[in-house]
Amino acid sequence: MTDKLALSVRDLVVSTDADAPVRILDGVSLDVRSGRTTALIGESGSGKSILGSAVMGLLPDTMSAQGEIVFDDRQVLGIPERQRRALRGRWVAMIFQDPLAALNPSQRIGRQVGELLRRGGLRGKALEEGVVRLLARVGVPRPEERAHAFPHQLSGGLRQRAVIAMALSGGPRLLIADEPTTALDVTVQKRILDLLAEMQRDDGIAILFISHDLRVVSHIADDLVVLYAGRVAESGPARSVLSKPLHPYTRALARSVPSVSAASAVSDPIPGTAASPAARPSGCAFHPRCPLAREICRRETPQPREVVPGRVSACHFAEEFLDD
Amino acid sequence: MMSMIGRRLAVGVFVIWGVTTLMFVLIRVAPGDPATTLLGPDATPEQIEALTERLGLSGNIVEQYLAYLRQLATLDFGDSFRTGQPAIALVSSRLPETLQLTLGATVIAAAVGLTLSLLAARRPDGAIDRVVSTISILFQGMPTFWVGIMLILIFALVLRVTPSSGAGTPAHLILPAITLALPFTAIIARISRATLTEAMREPYVQTARAKGLSRGEALRNHAFRNAMGPVVTIVGLQVGALVGGAVVVENVFAWPGLGTLIVDSVASRDYTVVQAAVFVIALFVLALNLVADIVNALLDPRIRVEANA
């Protein structure tokens, strides 16, 4: 734990600005260290992409955030938009789920990858070389040629590589990867994950990896944060969380993916549907689906607490899992 | 893209056939004998018969129609009764003026409409957006001929900065072009605002903003071009209305184009010129439609690249 904290989120609340505001994120805390990967995992609607947007400072106009978002000792929540914008792309960059949608369909790849270099003052030959270098670095074959292609002319894997090149173009310290492999073929997924790991090793970039897919996450995450209905259910080192979950939701999640859990060989889906932050159940949001739910779970909202060193759980009965 | 142009041309030929045939029918069902109307009560039967012949109104209807189609094919609509010139030549001589007016208006409408939409789309439902949408509603509802007169009143009569009517110098074009542009400015602003707002929600705009671009930069550099496709398509559909508007506006400003010609010719029952003008107007609209299609194709690399390949 000697690595520097690149991102530290504390008690982040994101709510809609309505007459009846909804807390989409309700007191989320997490850390991402330089050179390491923190995975944020949760079902659709759990608010995990909103967290990514909040860190980028790109929340929709209709939402507002309170709490702390600290980049490398610097609180960035609430600073003027102009200063925030200067950090975007250069300090923190983002990779999106669908590379085809994330690329402007009417601009050549090179122009999009080179946009930040251009804004940095590069022109002409130097700019062109910079773009080719970036594309080559993310493993795009024949980069000179590909720079002149339009997004629709490339394969899904190459497009995602271009998106990664674009994200790396500003030399960021923190990379937010929002489901970067979900839209890709399984064979391509692995290669993109390897590429991210390689970039991280070379540059010491911190990665916040947002995913719903525990299988993908188990390959790359150093730390794991499990989000349920806009709250942290559990967090800790990935290996230890997956091998010994301290929250019934994490346990159920792990069991739903055969290859992750040692406990079961078959897929065991979680009963019920994911709670939405807009209609969050009372007490522990997971209680309607929890096999261990008791009376207190309905009444009292469990606060995340350190159950054993490095392991945080928001279950009233987290200690009981230790004995399993 | 070539097949698209081919389809357009086929539809175009069909439309011209339809419009001119409609004219053929209308002239024949209109009450009163055109030759008698034109020559007045003092005409001799011989004169009337001669004119009926010249108008292509003698013989049975099938023969008349075939003769009419032959005229169309050779662009020979006969001579104007008022001036004695060939009708098609008269009409063609007025075309450049109308072209100038419609192009001027298109440039103004595109420049102003797109600027307004860019301002509005930066903050949907914000103050600027509301002002722009109010302006659009007003521009679309105000009758152009009245707006034209108001502009004459303000700029030509009170401020005395522009000529009130006529043509000849670039200054003469200003008021008619602005007048004609207003409703199209509104249409362009409304559609472009809608497509821009939609484009701003696209992931690639988020990507751009994630690269540190401001809302305005993302709007101009990324959303704009992709939002223009639907705008051009819809504006293309308005080309007929644009030419129709030009016909009215020309009459406000005594602009010597097709519009003043066709209204004068209708008023004086100069049938040959009316027919030639209808033909040329239809052709003009179709040509502008084709231009809109080509612009649209050029905007989208997914179409353009395949066309080059």
Added chain:
Amino acid sequence: MTDDVILRAPAVVRGRSRGRAARAAASIMRIVPIAIIAIYVLAAVFGPMIVPFDPVATQIVDRLLPPGATTSTGSVAVLGTDSTGRDMVGQLIYGARTSMLIGTLTVAVCTVVGVVVGLLAGYLGGIADTLLSRIIDILIAFPNIVLAIVVAGLFERGVAVVVVALSLAGWVSFARLTRGATLSLREREWVSAARVLGVPAPRIMLRHVLPFVFAPVVALVALEFGLIVLGEAGLSFLGIGLPHDIVSWGQTIAAGKAYLSTAWWISVFPGIALALLVVMTGLLGDQLNSRFQRGGVR
């Protein structure tokens, strides 16, 4: 799937997030168009009973009086008089009558023709549909106002000619709307069921298709009404169509053009009356449209 459920929600959320004052303003705005249109209708129907006005009589001593001046008969010309001494208020009211009359007649013709043709083409499909589509191609490509100019110019002046000239292209939007709705409705279960049960086609169209087309057609009626009033005024402005003894805003605007530098009010007031009416019908049409879309038939 990421959180697009939440990301898409704001459109709705935002509407609710507006303050009470804004909502009150919005609900007032909802009444404004219909209220103003009602005033026009009342003025057109009852105005002549209140404001005595002879559209053909001239009063040379009272010509070109500015707004607020006293006429030779001692009355006050609130909006001035025109070049033959006729009161502008009277002209506006009679002009409203003309616009309302022609607008209503033309919209009625367009609605009936458009809906019937659209229903037939959409329901029958095949040659009927192809034929309709081609006719629509022609009418859309050619400027409507030019068609109206030529038709109205070829025939004798009269209200009927103007109605026909404006209807010639005006029915197209109704036909397109109805055709589109019919095409999608035709595939709905209850329509197929009725067909299988052997319900005759005219009855299916009346009972099962027409009611669903009704709402969007009403919205289109409002939008088209404004366009047609604009078209009529345009024709009258060009001196085409209506007989000279019928007062029309377009004709008054044209007549005032010669006196712009001395008597601006002749052109200004009818134009404002016309623009206001057209804007209000447009707003009403938009309101109806968005309400029906939220109610959601299609």
